[in-house]
Amino acid sequence: MFKKMEKAKQIENSWDSLVAGVRAGNVRAMARLITRVEDREPGWKDAMKAIWPHTGNARIFGITGSPGTGKSSLTCEIAAELVSRGLSVGIIAVDPSSPFTGGALLGDRLRMKKIFNLKDIFIRSMATRGMLGGLSQAARDVVRIMDAFGKDIILIETVGVGQDEIEVVKAADLVMMVCIPGQGDGIQALKAGVMEIADLYIINKADLPGTDEVMADIQGMLELSSEIGYPVAPVLKTSALKNQGIKDLVETLLTHQAGKNKQEFKRGIQVKEEILTLMEREVFRSIRSRWEHSGELAEAVQQMIDKKKDPYSTVTEMLDHILKE
Amino acid sequence: MDQKKMNMEKKIRVLVAKPGLDGHERGAHVVAYGLRDAGFEVIYTGLRQTTKQIVNTAIQEDVDVIGLSILSGAHLSLSQKVIEGLKTQDAEDIIVIVGGIIPEEDIPLLKAMGVCEVFTAGTPVSAISDFISASISSN
Numbered sequence: 462m463f464k465k466m467e468k469a470k471q472i473e474n475s476w477d478s479l480v481a482g483v484r485a486g487n488v489r490a491m492a493r494l495i496t497r498v499e500d501r502e503p504g505w506k507d508a509m510k511a512i513w514p515h516t517g518n519a520r521i522f523g524i525t526g527s528p529g530t531g532k533s534s535l536t537c538e539i540a541a542e543l544v545s546r547g548l549s550v551g552i553i554a555v556d557p558s559s560p561f562t563g564g565a566l567l568g569d570r571l572r573m574k575k576i577f578n579l580k581d582i583f584i585r586s587m588a589t590r591g592m593l594g595g596l597s598q599a600a601r602d603v604v605r606i607m608d609a610f611g612k613d614i615i616l617i618e619t620v621g622v623g624q625d626e627i628e629v630v631k632a633a634d635l636v637m638m639v640c641i642p643g644q645g646d647g648i649q650a651l652k653a654g655v656m657e658i659a660d661l662y663i664i665n666k667a668d669l670p671g672t673d674e675v676m677a678d679i680q681g682m683l684e685l686s687s688e689i690g691y692p693v694a695p696v697l698k699t700s701a702l703k704n705q706g707i708k709d710l711v712e713t714l715l716t717h718q719a720g721k722n723k724q725e726f727k728r729g730i731q732v733k734e735e736i737l738t739l740m741e742r743e744v745f746r747s748i749r750s751r752w753e754h755s756g757e758l759a760e761a762v763q764q765m766i767d768k769k770k771d772p773y774s775t776v777t778e779m780l781d782h783i784l785k786e
Numbered sequence: 787m788d789q790k791k792m793n794m795e796k797k798i799r800v801l802v803a804k805p806g807l808d809g810h811e812r813g814a815h816v817v818a819y820g821l822r823d824a825g826f827e828v829i830y831t832g833l834r835q836t837t838k839q840i841v842n843t844a845i846q847e848d849v850d851v852i853g854l855s856i857l858s859g860a861h862l863s864l865s866q867k868v869i870e871g872l873k874t875q876d877a878e879d880i881i882v883i884v885g886g887i888i889p890e891e892d893i894p895l896l897k898a899m900g901v902c903e904v905f906t907a908g909t910p911v912s913a914i915s916d917f918i919s920a921s922i923s924s925n
Contacts, residue, residue, distance in 0.1 A: 488845060492845055492847065496799070500796045563825045564822035564828070565827045567827060568829075570831045571832040574831070574832065
């Protein structure tokens with residue numbers, strides 16, 4: 462078996478050639494670079510430094526909403542429409558990792574079969590991989606790699622539950638919130654504070670009864686909370702399954718301008734967030750690896766199990782120790 | 787051990803795919819869930835995939851392994867097409883394994899064309915995940 466491996470043709474795996482491959486439009490190089498950066502292999506930050514100057518050209522749209530609202534199907538339709546307008550599209554589809562085994566079942570592609578073979582579409586499934594906030598940074602890195610590759614539009618489709626998705630869409634310029642008739646989940650979502658991040662509301666499955674009621678609810682809520690002097694976020698109706706309303710939606714996406722204040726405010730938050738997240742991860746990573754290698758962590762665990770020490774002083778002592786150096 | 791520590795965040799990615807006209811999805815589901823529980827990131831794309839779709843997906847997702855689930859009897863030609871497709875894209879390093887209803891005498895033929903291993907009905911999922919872990923770590 463391994464004899465076969467030696468003969469196998471592979472792509473050149475070094476960071477430099479992967480970055481060069483991305484710039485030259487090599488799909489395999491892009492896919493591999495994403496993996497290595499996502500795995501945080503040593504050297505990933507230098508690779509991202511090399512990618513950075515080539516970013517800033519793509520527009521990034523986030524798609525969020527409760528599970529079952531049709532985010533994947535809608536993403537598929539939006540992507541197909543964008544490609545038909547001559548644009549090149551990257552899709553990041555996020556699904557949850559199991560907190561117990563670290564494994565994940567990534568199934569968003571199931572709803573995107575019809576665009577698999579379009580050459581202007583690149584789909585990448587990502588798992589949340591545990592730590593909150595970690596994903597948003599990884600997603601940002603993937604966005605940048607796709608951007609440097611030359612994608613015009615990047616769609617990020619979120620998990621659909623919890624805080625993680627708010628983290629993820631922070632990487633987007635424009636966020637769509639997908640609701641459906643009958644569940645009142647538009648309102649639930651507004652209550653949960655997703656309000657601040659959505660720029661556009663979509664009522665998908667709008668061929669079902671109850672659409673107008675949900676629309677009225679959402680518009681009512683938006684009216685209450687919108688900034689005076691700025692346009693209220695649009696609410697659109699679609700049916701991904703019947704391909705209705707997709708053209709209008711894409712038109713709105715491409716022409717949408719959020720209020721300038723809001724845009725600048727968001728930008729500031731995004732940048733700050735990114736620096737803090739990166740810093741947090743780096744600090745954590747270095748402390749943890751030192752702690753584990755030196756055996757101090759194992760020692761601390763044992764002391765706690767033996768009830769010799771509490772976790773609060775363990776952490777405080779460790780931090781003091783590090784800061785003194 | 788050290789290797790493991792270095793690559794704390796490295797995940798094995800597996801594409802579970804059903805090529806061709808074959809509507810029997812249960813086996814693929816069981817394997818997909820089993821591999822997820824073994825800690826892999828499993829990409830599942832559903833029924834009736836063309837071999838071209840499978841190759842494209844494997845490349846974009848940069849998987850380590852493609853698992854083809856085939857119960858239609860067309861395993862020889864479908865596996866051949868996937869392996870050819872990988873070759874033309876310089877992606878021969880992706881390991882291909884096959885599962886399903888495969889006659890005993892076809893197993894050597896599949897291996898000769900480059901399929902790494904064949905798992906027939908009744909194989910425990912742990913045998914598949916063990917095989918994958920061993921193949922990846924020795925790579």
